[in-house]
Amino acid sequence: MKCLRAEQQLALFVGGDLPESETAELTAHLESCRACANELERLKRAQELLGKLARSDQPDPLPADFSGQVLAEIQKRRLDKPPFISLFAIRIRWKPALALSGAVLVILLAIGVTRDLRQSRRGLFANRTLKTRQSLTVVNPGEVLWSAKFHFIRNLIGPARLTEVTIPDEPGIYAILHKPDPVNRPKIFAVTFIGEKSELSSLSESLLKPGPGNRLFTRAGSPDSAYIVLYLLPESTEEQRRQIKEALIARYEPDFTHNGGI
């Protein structure tokens, strides 16, 4: 046996990691090779020293409420920058721009959108794939609404036709939109209603029944021009959802703030 080969085996042997099939060969070599026997001694001392070091080099104890801290951080990140708010905030941010000409406004909107996306990428959705298809259109004052299509995988759904969407069984916030002028400006949306649910799927019952009594559809003109955006907030509390909802309502002043039984 060559010492070079023994060297690798010794490093395993010292911690009991050498397969049994190779042990006999190594032991025989050690009997006859002083250099390798000494090498084994050094490895043994190194292992012992390492054990001592590892025992004395210990971190401070974890805080008693460490798991509580982690859960709080998870919740915080989830609610810090909801993409839904970011999207809607575009309208607020550029309100002074309403007086500007349409062409300038489009550019400003585009900047606002890009910025918002970049922010949300850094936060909660840092590791999620974000698909965007932006189709910003010239809009008139009073009808400034985003018309880009955003889709955060899992957490943001829509805008999708109210009559076609499958609503998941999760807590979250929803917004009902409509197209004020679907024929001439098919990509422009206006906000009709913003609400929150502990189970968004329960909306299917109340919301999705077109009829003369459903003001959302009345406002939209026809069921086909009513749309929904869902922002899923798994494990959110009612209080958290309500806060986001109130913030959105305050900013976007939807057509209705109450809608019967919804």
Place this chain on the structure above:
Amino acid sequence: MYSPRIYSIAYHLTGNSADAQDIAQEVFIKLHGALDRFNDQYRFAPWLYRLTLNAAIDYQRKQAHGRELQFSEFGNPGAIADNHGGPEAWFEKTELLGIISRLTELLTKKQSRVFVLRDLQGFSTPEIAKILQCSEITVRVHLANARTRIKNALVKFYPEFAADNP
């Protein structure tokens, strides 16, 4: 239930309690997001340890970039020479916080992962192969190289430590 182990791994690689807590927290946040993908512990625990190792090693390498292990970090060489008990006795008396992380820095990433799991965390070779998704032979190769490197570092810093038996 996993947090002490995760925290300990992160500490062995960062050498700093606050950084180790940050890493443990990030691991648990990732874990939280991925929890529904795991329905049995068989797949879950290895994944968790792999995640921790990768996060901590990435962090360590970022911090350590361009830095070299200095002799002085092992303490005053004169004081060691005066100490008749040799380095072992000296280490017993001295608290060297973060020294393990500086040692693991000397290894390649692959060696470091195996070394932390085997010699610092006490996992078996088959367990490590599962965690790192490689063969046991690969684990042994990295382990042997890691131990040799650690031993060489210690020999370099403590020449008397390397003295051969007569």
